[in-house]
Amino acid sequence: MVNGKRVGVLLSGCGFLDGAEIQEATCTLLSLDRRGAALIAMAPDQPQHHVVDHAAQQPQAGAARNVLQESARIVRGRITPLAQVKAEELDALILPGGFGVAKNLCSYAFDGAAMKVAPEVERLIRAVHSAGKPLGFICIAPVIAARLYGGEKVRVTVGLDPETAGHIRGWGAEHVDCPVDQIVVDQRLKMVSTPAYMLGPWIAPVAAGIDRLVGAVLEMA
Secondary structure (H helix, E strand, O other): OOOOOEEEEEOOOOOOOOOOOHHHHHHHHHHHHHOOOEEEEEEOOOEOOOOEEOOOOEEOOOOOOEHHHHHHOOOOOOOEEHHHOOHHHOOEEEEOOOHHHHHHHEOHHHHHHHOOEOHHHHHHHHHHHHOOOOEEEEOOOHHHHHHHHHHHOOEEOOOOOHHHHHHHHHOOOEEOOOOOOOOEEEOOOOEEEEOHHHOOOOHHHHHHHHHHHHHHHHHHO
16 A cells, blocks of 8 residues: 655654553554555654663663664664654654653653643644644553643543543543544544553554554544
């Protein structure tokens, strides 16, 4: 299938505890490639909040990594610094999840309902949206959509998590409960979300939901 749409994928590192969720990112890339979309992978050129040993699932004292360099691992080095990406270069933008979203792209992991979105992340998302182009938010990434567009009552899902859903509603957004292999589409605002590893339990149902999200985003692009 030849699609030709230029789709940005915003990564937040490499590894679900301190960066992008690798399976979610890979499923996103595969779904885009199978549909013939042109990939523009990007990440902030900044230090990670911290580094987590994924075997022990504990932070590594004194360790430091760069979000851009770590994200490059997922896309075989084909990565662009987020600050260099402009909305006019994209037909759509998708954010895979992972704790890196909540630690490196925004402050949700630390501030909860008082979270702030990183300025460069907000810049690109708002520019893409203002240009009438669709956005996809996977796993925990819908909190960014809800924080930025709660005032416009955006419809999103993080699955069935009551605490996060409560924060989303508190920002004025609408949270929709959703199974892992399905999506929530806000046609009015051109935003699509899916729970992925907010529900899990493993890669096949997560991949099904992500594939649906990619298909819906490309249909609106």
